[in-house]
Amino acid sequence: MSKTIALFPEASYGAALNCVGIAQELRRLGARPVFICHPGFQGIFSEYGFAEYHLATGTRAKSTDWTDFINRHQDAFRQSPLEQVESYVGPTWEAIVDTAIEVEEPLRQLLGQLKPSAIVLDNVVMFPAIANVGVPWVRIISCAETELPDAKVPPYLSGCSATPGPDWQRFSERYAKATAPAHKRMNNFLAEGGHKPLPVNEFLEESPYLNLLLSPEIVRFDRAEPLDPQRFVYLDGCVRHEAPYTMPAFAARQDKPVIYVSFGSLGAMDVAMIKRMIATFSDLPYRFLVNVGPWRDDYGLVPDNVYLDDWFPQPSVVESSSLFIHHGGNNSFCEALYFGVPSIVMPYCWDGHDNARRAEETGVGKSLDRYRWTGDELKASIKTLLDDENMKKRLKENSVRMKAAAGVTRAATEILKILK
Template sequence: MVPSKTIALFPEASYGAALNCVGIAQELRRLGARPVFICHPGFSGVFAEYGFPEYQLADAASEGPTDWNDFIERHKDAFRQTPLEQLETYVGPTWDAIVDTAIQVEEPLRQLLARLKPDAIVLDNVVMFPAIANAGVPWIRVVSCAETEVPDPLVPPYLSGCGGKPSKEWQVFSTHYEKVVAPAHRRFSSFLNECDVKAPASPGFLDPSPWLNLLLAPEIIRHEREVPLDPETFVFLDGCVRRETPYVPPRFASHNDAPLVLTSFGSLGAMDVSMVKRMIEVFATLPCRFLVNAGHWRDEYQDVPDNVFIDSWFPQPSVVEQASLFIHHGGNNSFCEALYYGVPSLVMPYCWDGHDNARRAEECGVGLRLNRYEWSKGGLSGAIRTLLENADMKARLKANSEKMKAAAGATRAAEEILSIAATLPMRSL
């Protein structure tokens, strides 16, 4: 009897990467594979909810990996800064924390992979783990952040929020970025060398996989490159949207026939309650229905307008499919879900690749960007009305949606992964 291929998926400790991998795993399972998840502390139950086995990396480290909610709470003042200013206050500390986590989970990860004996490992992360490099099976890199994570002379610097063509602004950001991350990179390189793994050149923390690299970058927002990526090992995906439970919008006290607008800033951005409350004051003046994702802060909202419904969680793809506008932080999952369902984006970024995606939404004519804090009531109201009334944008997004659905990104990803896994001989029971 020959078993199905076991594919271990290891997303970083973020819901964006985790839920992107769920979409791929759903297709792997449908195609007959056995997907299993390796997950950081704090993500227990996330994958089991979708019916997948979970394996935790919890207690083997001398200190638990970074509590990201606590980390964000300590650094949230940086969200008011420009991407260049955030290099010192947020990006540098984040890379330090990521390196800490990689070092801490190395031994439990090595032991777990020895037990699981996967046929391939899917790594949706921003750093290499020596245990994966030394596992003796193919590993697949997934880039579920902005395409800027994979550099090129014609692609704006990663995390910069820059646009247009190469400029002095690009160079200033790149130079400062490399300087800020240098200490973390030296520490990480030393760790990799101790584990007999070649370290990526500065300022990178993860080289491309020699087997397969999957980039969640739909064609409509894709960058032109000076050096094209090798199609044998780099595959662009037009969406990796997971299947979610259906969602029926609540009955509102008014505006039940009005356009539906989803507002969600991710699991971390929801902590900015005062800013969201300011937005709700504007929502109350508009002829729309608004769903607002409040995360763990649901109880902070008491007086809610009749045309606003607040909850701690929504099955996001199922809601976006019904929405006329998606207001979000520029997380790549959210951005790609909006594109997949043909919905314009109003992007209000606060960190990481949200800056890059906000700029790209505006450059490519699929949405608008708005400073997360420096907006007037008229500015927010005007942006919402503009996006709801832009017929040309709607038509373009609808055509793109049909194209992305036909491309079936999650299915393509699963097929490519299984093709790599098939290069190993099947194990007999």
């Protein structure tokens, strides 16, 4: 009988679709991957042919509506990473802890019914139900590598450079203060489940079995304390399989390079900013595919060289593009690198700041402030990256290495290995 592997991604499309890629490979290798999913993600995994098990709503806390949460905190996205510590990061950790407490009992019951051979957790918090179920569990670090602290790695979510300085300490101290209430509640919650407390600023421990990191070598940090290769495996990206994308017919510039624009499922709500970008695109000699999410009806006529849709099979689209403009989500960043495509990163929160800085530092793209840009600056950034032959050559060479590393196969193989 095939071994059941339960994958439990957080309530974000980045984590969810990253896990889909691993599940596709687990299935190919003969396992039975199933998904545990939060309310609101129904149908995401069944579209790829996987069984879904939905967590029932608990009673101890109010579930977080993340679309509403992001909408209420949009003003914070105009702030620096340091300013966001109080306005966005602290409240986000409070909401994440609320959600963890909310789903603990439904999760415990569901794991008892499923009886999986292993659990794959792509999340930023720990659940006692997973630690106590008695089977190996795998941690996936699908955020930036900065999620794993180290003396030579900038503070998580800080957007700081790789060179240590006073800004590292300033951010860490402010972060610790802003997240202290959520961290205390998290440790109390873990203690209720018989779990040890976590260090300051950390909400999820390392798995004693296996930890998988997406970070490709081209953007990886040099660590003061190298990670144990027996428990920490770098996947050099982890890209799911999607059907080939048929490029739409454009009314203009049909033979010009394609630029893909996507700010993730939540970033698409920033309609005014995207409209401003589209106006800038109108007189450029390129074609643009723009992901506008469920806000498609908020747009009227668009230029002949722009095509809008509410969803794209992103890996297939990135593969056909010459440039990817995105928010710095780790999936998007890794997919751009996997297919040898330069990035313009316009972050608004979380690890997008870290990836934007890393894109600049490692010469794989450019960072652009999400709001404080002019049309000329955006046009110049696009032209600079499309004309940079040395960068394109380096990215293509890196793409060959990442594809050879076969991250999804490595992930699935390592997961099955711990069952033996």
